[in-house]
Amino acid sequence: xxxxGSKERAAVIGVGQTKxxxxxxxxxxAGLVREAAYRALEMAGxxxxxxxxxxxxxxxxxxEGVMMPEIYLAEALGCVGKPILRVxxxxxxxxxxxxxxxxxxxxxxxxxxxxxxxxxQSESNAMWALSLPSPFTTSINAxxxxxxxxxxxxxxxxxxxxxxxxAMVALKDRQHAxxxxxxxxxxxxxTFDKVVESPMLWDPIRFSETCPSSDGAxxxxxxxxxxxxxxxxxxxxxxxxxxxxxxxxYGGRNVVSPQASEDCAADVFAQAGITNPRxxxxxxxxxxxxxxxxxxxxxxxxxxxxxEGWKMVESGATHMDGGDLPVNCSGGVLSSNPIxxxxxxxxxxxxxxxxxxxxxxxxxxxxxxxGHAYGGGAQYYAMxxxxxxxx
Amino acid sequence: xxxxxDPSVPPAALSGAVSIPDALADLEPVRSVTxxxxxxxxxxxxASLSKYLRAxxxxxxxxxxxxxxxxxxxxxxxxxxxxxxxxxxxxDVADEGYIESFNITRIPIKGRDDLHxxxxxxxxxxxxxxxxxIALVAGDDLDLDDVRIGMRVKAVWKPDDELEESAANxxxxxxxxxxxxxVPDMMRIGRPTDGGAQ
Numbered sequence: 001x002x003x004x005g006s007k008e009r010a011a012v013i014g015v016g017q018t019k020x021x022x023x024x025x026x027x028x029x030a031g032l033v034r035e036a037a038y039r040a041l042e043m044a045g046x047x048x049x050x051x052x053x054x055x056x057x058x059x060x061x062x063x064e065g066v067m068m069p070e071i072y073l074a075e076a077l078g079c080v081g082k083p084i085l086r087v088x089x090x091x092x093x094x095x096x097x098x099x100x101x102x103x104x105x106x107x108x109x110x111x112x113x114x115x116x117x118x119x120x121q122s123e124s125n126a127m128w129a130l131s132l133p134s135p136f137t138t139s140i141n142a143x144x145x146x147x148x149x150x151x152x153x154x155x156x157x158x159x160x161x162x163x164x165x166x167a168m169v170a171l172k173d174r175q176h177a178x179x180x181x182x183x184x185x186x187x188x189x190x191t192f193d194k195v196v197e198s199p200m201l202w203d204p205i206r207f208s209e210t211c212p213s214s215d216g217a218x219x220x221x222x223x224x225x226x227x228x229x230x231x232x233x234x235x236x237x238x239x240x241x242x243x244x245x246x247x248x249x250y251g252g253r254n255v256v257s258p259q260a261s262e263d264c265a266a267d268v269f270a271q272a273g274i275t276n277p278r279x280x281x282x283x284x285x286x287x288x289x290x291x292x293x294x295x296x297x298x299x300x301x302x303x304x305x306x307x308e309g310w311k312m313v314e315s316g317a318t319h320m321d322g323g324d325l326p327v328n329c330s331g332g333v334l335s336s337n338p339i340x341x342x343x344x345x346x347x348x349x350x351x352x353x354x355x356x357x358x359x360x361x362x363x364x365x366x367x368x369x370x371g372h373a374y375g376g377g378a379q380y381y382a383m384x385x386x387x388x389x390x391x
Numbered sequence: 392x393x394x395x396x397d398p399s400v401p402p403a404a405l406s407g408a409v410s411i412p413d414a415l416a417d418l419e420p421v422r423s424v425t426x427x428x429x430x431x432x433x434x435x436x437x438a439s440l441s442k443y444l445r446a447x448x449x450x451x452x453x454x455x456x457x458x459x460x461x462x463x464x465x466x467x468x469x470x471x472x473x474x475x476x477x478x479x480x481x482x483d484v485a486d487e488g489y490i491e492s493f494n495i496t497r498i499p500i501k502g503r504d505d506l507h508x509x510x511x512x513x514x515x516x517x518x519x520x521x522x523x524x525i526a527l528v529a530g531d532d533l534d535l536d537d538v539r540i541g542m543r544v545k546a547v548w549k550p551d552d553e554l555e556e557s558a559a560n561x562x563x564x565x566x567x568x569x570x571x572x573x574v575p576d577m578m579r580i581g582r583p584t585d586g587g588a589q
Contacts, residue, residue, distance in 0.1 A: 019398035038402035150492035203495035233392035250472035251462035251521025
């Protein structure tokens with residue numbers, strides 16, 4: 001089911017991020033989102049007067065324990081009197097939020113929209129929030145790693161991938177992060193051996209194969225075709241958008257490559273006219289909170305044949321240095337994880353690549369890039385393809 | 392109007408906007424306040440889960456049958472997660488099954504003093520069910536290195552006089568020592584409705 005009918009073209013004209021770190025103790029939640037929003041407005045050369053609506057996303061409220069923070073953040077952002085909409089799709093929320101904002105532009109409802117994702121993990125305990133006992137089922141699941149590690153083990157068993165592929169991904173993303181001044185994890189002394197020797201948390205997932213807990217916010221300014229045409233600055237045009245979801249447990253579910261993931265990727269690439277994603281996409285920002293998800297998503301999304309994703313990793317194909325499909329040049333979720341922003345960061349970094357604004361982690365000549373987010377029990381998906389050229 | 396490549400440079404609109412009154416200059420700023428919250432609630436399980444919990448008190452595990460695919464889902468929810476249709480048939484599944492996959496959890500969960508890392512957190516699929524759920528695999532002489540995908544396990548129930556309407560009646564699952572089960576290929580391509588009841 002591809003999207004049909006006529007719709008406005010949409011374009012990204014502003015990207016703003018905060019320096020990701022374990023504790024941004026100098027700002028409140030409000031201060032954090034203001035910083036990202038004003039950076040995005042500044043890049044877009046716009047002010048709040050030019051913004052018609054705000055679309056905001058974060059992880060579930062019980063992470064920080066602030067109920068419906070969008071209500072007070074409207075005031076903190078300075079957008080009182082404008083429509084503000086909150087999106088909820090667990091870990092994929094940053095991506096879904098950007099897509100809801102895009103759809104408001106594409107539908108002609110608003111001309112220019114600011115969208116923002118954030119998390120202040122220093123004021124929450126995500127592992128506790130993800131391990132709440134349920135009254136009707138047994139609950140022994142230790143956070144997201146507890147949930148995803150058996151799925152990773154299945155992937156390893158079925159593909160017979162070498163045990164240290166995950167460590168290669170972890171090292172690669174942290175090497176990429178050294179080129180992104182906004183990335184949280186900055187460890188120039190990290191080596192392959194150090195990753196391998198780091199403690200097992202949820203065997204088979206090691207500490208160094210796991211994302212950090214970060215404070216941070218990311219914002220985008222999206223505008224319509226007229227706004228994009230008239231913009232005096234870099235523009236990333238939206239070539240395709242797709243969201244899918246499915247139940248997290250049903251008989252016959254392929255938990256390694258869920259149907260919703262495959263359907264979502266097929267839809268977004270069809271919209272962008274892409275038949276060979278590996279050849280036609282120049283830079284990938286995919287949601288990889290645990291290193292093994294890189295080969296798993298490469299297969300699920302169609303960048304590799306089934307069972308072959310780990311070979312792409314092993315060959316260095318996804319490394320910025322010499323790879324033909326650089327994945328997570330920003331350092332990815334493995335290097336910065338303000339949960340509610342993490343999906344939007346993927347979308348933002350994909351946009352920066354085709355704008356030519358990614359600085360030291362720029363892929364030379366990137367014309368089309370892919371942003372990806374997933375959430376829940378690998379059951380919510382949001383993806384976009386953006387390009388330097390108007391579609 | 393390029394992207395700000397230097398995170399230490401604040402957006403112009405926020406630069407120098409904040410100043411602290413002289414009277415407060417010497418005070419230590421309050422960065423955060425920890426405010427413990429407590430919420431008590433009464434949860435109503437609904438018709439399907441009520442049946443499931445009552446069966447648990449009798450040391451039985453039940454599931455719903457999808458009317459379209461014949462697949463069995465545990466716990467029953469009254470609606471098939473595959474077809475979305477209301478279920479009309481409830482069946483007993485075994486209190487034995489196999490490990491579909493697992494991890495060995497080596498870190499503690501805040502506030503969960505009942506769990507003692509390292510422990511095995513496994514997807515256990517009971518015989519007769521098409522779904523697994525996360526369960527503790529344990530046992531006095533369980534060797535963590537011996538746990539594997541396909542391992543046969545059986546439920547260890549609380550003593551009869553302690554049984555309640557609760558999933559916690561199953562203390563954990565322990566290996567049976569039987570030959571390993573053949574685990575369905577999770578990597579196959581195709582719609583879940585291509586499958587069928589076991």
